[in-house]
Amino acid sequence: MSQRITFTLAATDGRARTGTISTPRGEIRTPAFMPVGTAGTVKAMLPESVRATGADILLGNTYHLMLRPTAERIARLGGLHRFMNWERPILTDSGGFQVMSLASLRKMSEEGVTFSSHIDGSKHKLTPERSMEIQRLLGSDIVMAFDECPALPATEAEVAASMRLSMRWAQRSRDAFGDRPGHALFGIMQGGVTKDLRAESAEALNAIGFDGYAVGGLAVGEGQEAMFGVLDYAPGFLPEDRPRYLMGVGKPDDIVGAVERGIDMMDCVLPSRSGRTGQAWTRRGQVNIKNARHMDDPRPLDEHCSCPACRSYSRAYLHHVFRAGEMISGMLLTWHNLHYFQELMQGLREAIAAGRLAEFVRDFHAQRAEGDIEPI
Amino acid sequence: MSQRITFTLAATDGRARTGTISTPRGEIRTPAFMPVGTAGTVKAMLPESVRATGADILLGNTYHLMLRPTAERIARLGGLHRFMNWERPILTDSGGFQVMSLASLRKMSEEGVTFSSHIDGSKHKLTPERSMEIQRLLGSDIVMAFDECPALPATEAEVAASMRLSMRWAQRSRDAFGDRPGHALFGIMQGGVTKDLRAESAEALNAIGFDGYAVGGLAVGEGQEAMFGVLDYAPGFLPEDRPRYLMGVGKPDDIVGAVERGIDMMDCVLPSRSGRTGQAWTRRGQVNIKNARHMDDPRPLDEHCSCPACRSYSRAYLHHVFRAGEMISGMLLTWHNLHYFQELMQGLREAIAAGRLAEFVRDFHAQRAEGDIEPI
Numbered sequence: 181m182s183q184r185i186t187f188t189l190a191a192t193d194g195r196a197r198t199g200t201i202s203t204p205r206g207e208i209r210t211p212a213f214m215p216v217g218t219a220g221t222v223k224a225m226l227p228e229s230v231r232a233t234g235a236d237i238l239l240g241n242t243y244h245l246m247l248r249p250t251a252e253r254i255a256r257l258g259g260l261h262r263f264m265n266w267e268r269p270i271l272t273d274s275g276g277f278q279v280m281s282l283a284s285l286r287k288m289s290e291e292g293v294t295f296s297s298h299i300d301g302s303k304h305k306l307t308p309e310r311s312m313e314i315q316r317l318l319g320s321d322i323v324m325a326f327d328e329c330p331a332l333p334a335t336e337a338e339v340a341a342s343m344r345l346s347m348r349w350a351q352r353s354r355d356a357f358g359d360r361p362g363h364a365l366f367g368i369m370q371g372g373v374t375k376d377l378r379a380e381s382a383e384a385l386n387a388i389g390f391d392g393y394a395v396g397g398l399a400v401g402e403g404q405e406a407m408f409g410v411l412d413y414a415p416g417f418l419p420e421d422r423p424r425y426l427m428g429v430g431k432p433d434d435i436v437g438a439v440e441r442g443i444d445m446m447d448c449v450l451p452s453r454s455g456r457t458g459q460a461w462t463r464r465g466q467v468n469i470k471n472a473r474h475m476d477d478p479r480p481l482d483e484h485c486s487c488p489a490c491r492s493y494s495r496a497y498l499h500h501v502f503r504a505g506e507m508i509s510g511m512l513l514t515w516h517n518l519h520y521f522q523e524l525m526q527g528l529r530e531a532i533a534a535g536r537l538a539e540f541v542r543d544f545h546a547q548r549a550e551g552d553i554e555p556i
Numbered sequence: 557m558s559q560r561i562t563f564t565l566a567a568t569d570g571r572a573r574t575g576t577i578s579t580p581r582g583e584i585r586t587p588a589f590m591p592v593g594t595a596g597t598v599k600a601m602l603p604e605s606v607r608a609t610g611a612d613i614l615l616g617n618t619y620h621l622m623l624r625p626t627a628e629r630i631a632r633l634g635g636l637h638r639f640m641n642w643e644r645p646i647l648t649d650s651g652g653f654q655v656m657s658l659a660s661l662r663k664m665s666e667e668g669v670t671f672s673s674h675i676d677g678s679k680h681k682l683t684p685e686r687s688m689e690i691q692r693l694l695g696s697d698i699v700m701a702f703d704e705c706p707a708l709p710a711t712e713a714e715v716a717a718s719m720r721l722s723m724r725w726a727q728r729s730r731d732a733f734g735d736r737p738g739h740a741l742f743g744i745m746q747g748g749v750t751k752d753l754r755a756e757s758a759e760a761l762n763a764i765g766f767d768g769y770a771v772g773g774l775a776v777g778e779g780q781e782a783m784f785g786v787l788d789y790a791p792g793f794l795p796e797d798r799p800r801y802l803m804g805v806g807k808p809d810d811i812v813g814a815v816e817r818g819i820d821m822m823d824c825v826l827p828s829r830s831g832r833t834g835q836a837w838t839r840r841g842q843v844n845i846k847n848a849r850h851m852d853d854p855r856p857l858d859e860h861c862s863c864p865a866c867r868s869y870s871r872a873y874l875h876h877v878f879r880a881g882e883m884i885s886g887m888l889l890t891w892h893n894l895h896y897f898q899e900l901m902q903g904l905r906e907a908i909a910a911g912r913l914a915e916f917v918r919d920f921h922a923q924r925a926e927g928d929i930e931p932i
Contacts, residue, residue: 221877221884226864249851249876257854257872265868475625478633488602492641496633500625501597507883508597 185321185364185391187423187444191533195415195442198532201392201423203321204362205261206268208236210423211439211532213525214271214447215518219244220254220264223452224510225518227266233487233515234522237269237322239447242314243278246304247297251317259319271322271447274311274353274368277329277396277427288328290345308352320363324394325353327368332401339372339397346370346396347384354388364391366425372397373406375413382417392423395443399428408437415442432461432524436544439528440537451521455514458502462520463547469513473555474499483553487519488512561697561740561767563799563820567909571791571818574908577768577799579697580738581637582644584612586799587815587908589901590647590823591894595620596630596640599828600886601894603642609863609891610898613645613698615823618690619654622680623673627693635695647823648696650687650729650744652703653772653803664704666721684728696739700770701729703744708777715748715773722746722772723760730764740767742801748773749782751789758793769794770801771819775810784813791818808837808900812920815904816913827897831890834878838896839923845889849931850875859929863895864888 187210189199201208215222215230217238222230230238240260245251254263261267276293279286283295283304292307311326327346330339350367357365367390371377385393395414398407407429415424425445426438435446451461460467462482469481477495485491489498489512502509524544531540563586565575577584591598591606593614598606606614616636621627630639637643652669655662659671659680668683687702703722706715726743733741743766747753761769771790774783783805791800801821802814811822827837836843838858845857853871861867865874865888878885900920907916 219877219880219882220873221882224883224887226884226887248880249872253852253872256852257870263870263873263876265873476629476632494633494639496625496629497596497639497641500639501595504595504624506595506597507600507886508602510883511600511602511887 183362185362187392187421189421191535193532193535193537194440196439196528196532196537197442197444198529199444201269203269203364205321206236208269208445209525209529210444211435211525211528212236212445213435213521214239214445215452215521216241216447216449217264217266217270218449219248220260222514222518224456224507224514225452227264229515230266230518231268233518234526235518237271238266240264240270240272240318240320241278242272242275242311242318243282243306245272245318246275246306246314247299247302251314255317255319261319269321270319272315272318272320272324273427274324274326275306275314276311276327279306280329280331290348292326293328308349309356312353312356316360322364322366322392323357325350325365325367325390327370327396329370329397329400330372334372336372336374336377339370339374340377343370343372343377343381347381350385351388354390366390366392366394366423368394368396368427369414369418370397373402373410378410378414379417382414386419390422392425392445393418394425394427396427398426399430399434404434404437407434408441411438411441411443432521433545433548435521435524436528436541439532440541451517452514455512455517456510458509458513459517460513461517462552464550464552465548467552469495469498469502469509471499477556479553479556481516482520485516485520485523487516489516559738561738563768563797565797567911569908569911569913570816572815572904572908572913573818573820574905575820577645579645579740581697582612584645584821585901585905586820587811587901587904588612588821589811589897590615590821591828591897592617592823592825593640593642593646594825595624596636598890598894600832600883600890601828603640605891606642606894607644609894610902611894613647614642616640616646616648616694616696617654618648618651618687618694619658621648621694622651622682622690623675623678627690631693631695637695645697646695647698648691648694648700649803650700650702651682651690652687653705655682656705656707666724668702669704684725685732688729688732692736698740698742698768699733701726701741701743701766703746703772705746705773705776706748710748712748712750712753715746715750716753719746719748719753719757723757726761726766727764730766742766742768742770742799744770744772744803745790745794746773749778749786754786754790755793758790762795766798768799768801768821770803772803774802775804775806780810780813783810784817787814787817787819808897809921809924811897811900812904812917815908816917827893828890831888831893832886834885834889835893836889837893838928840926840928841924843928845871845874845878845885847875853932855929855932857892858896861892861896861899863892865892
């Protein structure tokens with residue numbers, strides 16, 4: 181795999197972009213939505229089914245995989261792609277965000293973070309160097325720099341200090357990553373909702389130089405308005421010829437707003453997590469399949485959707501299997517949700533390529549405003 | 557659907573038989589193993605995946621479906637086949653056995669059984685007439701007569717009284733079923749492990765006349781030896797030109813022994829239930845994927861198996877996802893188990909057709925005696 185990972189912009193429409201990230205493991209059409217395969221599986225899905233929804237790339241979680249089954253074990257077994265039977269590209273996060281949100285007894289220092297596993301309480305340490313090593317052992321195609329994401333609420337001084345630590349860690353990540361043809365390293369911009377800090381962070385990352393850039397520290401509870409406020413300027417601080425990745429986003433309207441503002445890549449557990457709790461996402465908004473109004477409804481979730489759940493099952497069936505606690509409920513709703521998210525991305529890509537994104541976004545909001553179909 | 561359901565014997569080998577049950581919804585190759593789709597789903601599987609394992613027919617449970625979502629609702633939605641997206645044949649049990657084993661506050665009378673739902677405690681009544689009505693509403697292709705299966709231990713007098721009640725219910729089931737071209741009604745032989753009672757039960761059923769005959773009241777804790785003892789003579793009491801169905805069986809060696817003794821159809825939750833608890837069935841016996849010896853094992857469950865779990869995943873992966881509580885664990889192990897069971901049935905059918913069943917059975921036991929493969 182000596183081929184370099186490249187990014188080619190095909191078209192822009194306003195600030196929105198569409199293009200292709202080429203990797204030795206296949207192409208990633210942007211804007212791209214990455215389903216999350218936390219512990220080596222996109223929950224409730226077989227990988228061939230995830231691919232069938234249109235996903236070009238998955239996200240794997242360094243924090244979960246380093247604890248179980250461990251990066252060293254995955255490396256001995258031939259890497260994460262073979263382990264989880266997904267031969268296309270994988271992006272791994274750095275573990276930084278999840279150490280903050282999931283691990284207990286965290287201790288931060290300039291060196292890195294020590295913490296206790298949420299599984300068995302065992303002690304672990306993550307540093308920029310160790311994060312790079314783990315992501316190399318996993319065989320990740322797109323590696324994320326190790327960063328800190330401060331918990332909200334935080335003062336501007338705290339956000340600034342945290343961002344500057346992340347920038348020093350970004351340099352250490354870059355140094356530890358080295359030169360690995362066929363693999364990319366992305367830096368992560370921090371700085372909260374403060375424009376000057378975002379600019380300072382971008383400048384630091386640009387000086388180091390990365391294959392792509394993430395906008396970090398958003399979608400952590402600040403709200404859509406504040407997030408869009410940052411996205412109104414932050415992508416513009418980053419080089420045009422590199423992919424821009426918004427981490428942990430999001431709901432369909434978050435995705436549309438982010439793409440309008442120049443974001444190329446996103447990831448979120450939402451479609452799979454919602455699927456397991458009986459929530460479906462459709463063109464007309466969210467549908468709660470638990471609701472008794474679906475009990476006798478012979479119609480599909482969405483009559484225009486071509487996913488297996490909508491092609492072959494009634495709302496009445498989906499309601500029944502959810503209420504009965506049957507696994508097929510999570511399997512079908514997750515499939516539907518991932519299909520809908522990928523269909524949305526395909527629609528966005530085509531609209532940008534055709535220069536009619538504004539019209540696409542207008543229709544997107546109009547359909548949602550209609551709401552779910554009337555009870556029969 | 558005016559076509560009659562027919563049974564054609566193609567070959568025999570000793571007492572074992574192979575043939576075809578033809579129905580308007582497709583052919584059932586016998587000996588047949590029927591996966592159980594209790595509540596409108598074979599747990600952890602999509603129906604197209606169940607079909608891909610080689611299943612020609614599924615079993616649905618009257619007891620579960622009458623309580624939730626109710627037979628009337630399924631009928632309004634177009635019947636069980638459309639509801640659960642399985643257009644091939646379905647056999648439904650009568651509800652009798654499960655009322656005995658699952659419902660609380662049962663009250664038996666000559667008329668039928670009243671009981672409380674295990675789901676919400678609501679009161680229900682099952683009679684031969686109501687069981688026939690429910691199975692008609694579900695759209696079942698093969699309907700089972702309503703019977704009582706006495707709980708063990710039971711005295712011979714209790715077994716005899718229960719069997720005679722079941723025979724009176726068999727006549728009422730026959731009367732209530734009427735003439736429904738394209739649908740079959742099976743009678744159920746009872747009589748415990750007492751040959752005279754089995755003979756008396758068979759005589760009563762033969763006098764009524766059914767499209768097929770089940771051997772009931774076995775696989776309820778009497779042990780394999782006692783079960784085989786009954787199967788040494790009971791199938792011989794039944795007409796040769798009708799299918800013989802052994803209810804609730806079983807483990808692979810139970811299946812092989814039953815087929816050797818002239819059984820044509822079986823059903824069991826074992827492959828799907830085992831799959832969800834980390835138990836795999838292979839040519840070499842049972843494998844507990846939870847066991848730590850699989851943690852680093854790059855080999856598949858069975859190198860000769862062509863199921864998706866064996867084709868694309870290591871034991872190490874299956875171990876990891878089971879330990880992590882991931883749904884893909886139950887999905888892959890259930891698929892493997894159903895595949896193995898159907899492959900076993902295919903092997904039995906081919907061996908009987910070729911007149912080499914004894915050799916097949918010898919190999920079957922020899923492979924199991926070798927045990928699971930050695931740790932690497």
